[in-house]
Amino acid sequence: KFRMPTAENLVPIRLDIEVDGQRYKDAFTWNPSDPDSEVVMFARRTVKDLKLAPGFIPQIVQSIQSQLADFRSYEGQDMYAGDKIVPIKLDLRVNHTVIRDQFLWDLNNFESDPEEFSRTLCKDLGIEDPEVGPAIAYAIREQLYEIAIQNVTSARENRISKKGRRGAEHFPPSKAGGAALDLIKLFSFRSSVVRKRKEWGYYKPTLDLLSNEDVDALETKEERSGR
């Protein structure tokens, strides 16, 4: 059954709204079991706290609700369950901190908690900026969400294609995430569990602190590419 493969069934929400020349970008996690009135309240408080134009409120509400509706539409459906160890990549810039990392995540572990992972990562790396933590948790959740959606669609396709082929059981591994397949090979008895030395560089977190000029330069570049 579809759900976020984490301990808490939280939805990643991304907002990017522009009203009257004011741009509001945000990303956070939302609990879908909160009542809908929460959405309105959250929108109002955010607009008030950030002193945005009141025209933002309905847009924020609409955006959050449509993302929640998307999530809920997936909710009743089947998710392909199999060997699911997937690589998660982090490549974010939050204010002055740039973090890059790659690690493996077990999708079948429904007790996993991106928030806790993010808290520990920030503590271990000694990240001072408190906004980095939520951004990391959000990035992880977003990727997990994407993969979960892929699973649902692939499970659906498999069900359709199963009518034609008897041997459809052999196909799911190749469809649902090519990354998962690699890991089956990795953990077979022939190769060792220890990672090869040349791959050490990829799987290590790298942390950069930018100066103000770098930040400004990057921001203008992003805006230009975004437009």
Place this chain on the structure above:
Amino acid sequence: MAGRSPVKEADSSDTIPTPAQSKPPQISAKSTTPAVKSEIPSTPTPCSRPPPSSSDADVIHVPSYSRWFSREKIDACEVRFLPEFFDGRSPSKSPSVYMYYRNSIIKQFRENPSRKISYTDARRALVGDVGSIRRVFDFLELWGLVNHSAASAPSKPAKDTANNNKSADAPSLEAPSSAAPTSSSSKHSSAASRRFCGACKSLCTIACFVCDKYDSTLCARCYVRGNFRVGLSNADFRRVEITDEPKADWSEKDTLLLLEAIMHYGDDWKKVAQHVGGRTDKDCVAHFVKLPFGEEFLGHPSSDEAESGFETNKRMRLTPLADASNPIMAQAAFLSALAGVESAEAAARAAVTTLSEVDDNTASKGRRGSFARNTRREADVSSNGDTNLNALERAYADVYALLEKEERDIERAITGITEVQMKEIQDKILHFEELDLQMEKELAQLEGMKNLLFVDQLNLLFRRSYALKTEERAVENVKPNVS
């Protein structure tokens, strides 16, 4: 961020008398709310705020009703207001997560106490789902632990939250919001069924009479007596039935009002009922007694103060409930300590059952009820004290049990792994044995074939020698014939 303002933290902890520092015999982890002398502890009324001094930036002011706050502990009222973190329903909402949210919000606020911290600032810096962060933030703001000495909060969010009263998770959180007018307005808006008589100012319970012309409400008594305004007659009023106030759940608001009333009126339950509004005096009493005793306060006027002063010292050692301003509580605790725990508990239980029976019977005698009440109060006190100790022991035992379980799990896992390896080796051995067997069979076969070959060779030799012999004889036979 961790080491940025150590000075501020130290100062603030000095000015806020946390329970941990002022009360050494604090046994339980969930500290019971200390008594506030003349103030109502759980109602955050604006009048009890200390004057904020903006001159000294290092001192953080916290309203006296939030004195229970301590960085390392979780107080009982926090558990009450934010149960989602403590009921174990979701695995990532645990008390430690709650403490992380709470402490980081407070730390963030205290870094710049003159500036109000907004919910969005707090939310941005915390890992977690925004709904629960919002609830923690609201709770802290309500209790003045955050945004207290800064500029007064705009009334807009209070009103908004009051309107969303019914749909929010913790309606009680929003209802007694900071400004008194908003709270009273929400009270009136949410309690639509409560009506007060315009003439005698009493609560209308069964039916009331409403006049639409002048928009006044009269209770049945006033209507009958003709206590209405000049210009109106009997006919102008229409009867409005108010169904017997359904045995409504006691919301937080009602509980707060009840406690307030008890503080002011003591034993006059009629006045208390009036103050609470919507409950009969019997209801009030019943609910009051049923309240968990750690949060109750009795300002009984006719107590003797001298005795209480002496007894409280002893009581502090005996039970964690003691407080100088609760003479009745102190006496009750003393009595129960004297009587012994088991007997007090038994008395309490008996009293509880009788009282609930009394409740069920509609015809209850006041005297009996009050007697049961008194004994129950005493018993509750003692049982509460006991359970605190037991709870701690139980917690320790639980921790050890968990540890042992973990160890056992690890052992089991290791044995599992070794078993699997052993099975592998066994399989290999079996395989080899089979091979061996096959080899032997083939060997035997080969031997057999060798033997056969040997026999054949022998046969051939014999035949040959026999054939030679017969040939010779034949030749001999021919020769004499010839000669």
